[in-house]
Amino acid sequence: MPQVKGIQFILWVVFIVSMPLRMYTNYIAFAALGLGVLRHAGIPKFNMEYLQSVMFNENLQLIPYAGLAAMLGAQNLIIYAPLALHGVLIMGEISIGAQGPGPLSFVPQIGAIKNVFRSKLSTYS
Numbered sequence: 001m002p003q004v005k006g007i008q009f010i011l012w013v014v015f016i017v018s019m020p021l022r023m024y025t026n027y028i029a030f031a032a033l034g035l036g037v038l039r040h041a042g043i044p045k046f047n048m049e050y051l052q053s054v055m056f057n058e059n060l061q062l063i064p065y066a067g068l069a070a071m072l073g074a075q076n077l078i079i080y081a082p083l084a085l086h087g088v089l090i091m092g093e094i095s096i097g098a099q100g101p102g103p104l105s106f107v108p109q110i111g112a113i114k115n116v117f118r119s120k121l122s123t124y125s
Contacts, residue, residue, distance in 0.1 A: 008035040009094045012087035019080050026070040029083050033059045033066060036090065062086060 011032035018025045036059030041050060054060055062083065069079045 004035045004039050005094050008032055008039060009091055011035065012091050015087055016084055019077060019084060025080065026066065029066045029069070029080075030063065032087065032090075033063050037063075058086065059090075 011028055015025060015028040015032055018028060037054060037057055038044075040057050040059065041054045044050060066083060069083065072079055
């Protein structure tokens with residue numbers, strides 16, 4: 001569902017801004033990760049093919065980690081660091097797929113990240 005790309009981009013920006021403020025950070029993370037699953041696989045269906053397409057999606061795999069971060073509370077910013085890093089990578093991925101250069105289109109050009117984005121651009125179009 002490519003129409004949710006902009007909403008997911010905005011949610012990741014709000015998540016990163018809300019991390020130091022500790023305001024609804026967990027809800028925003030769950031919403032952004034859920035939209036990532038929808039963007040990758042579409043509307044949920046109750047069949048084996050849908051599960052196979054979603055099973056190894058990193059957004060779905062980070063939902064339990066976001067739940068763990070929510071249970072631990074908002075005492076430590078280091079707990080949210082993997083989610084923030086994932087958000088920056090997803091924002092870079094969305095920016096490079098947009099028409100023209102996006103605000104974070106430089107992220108995929110950073111060293112080791114470049115190889116990861118080459119393989120993902122074909123799957124997330």
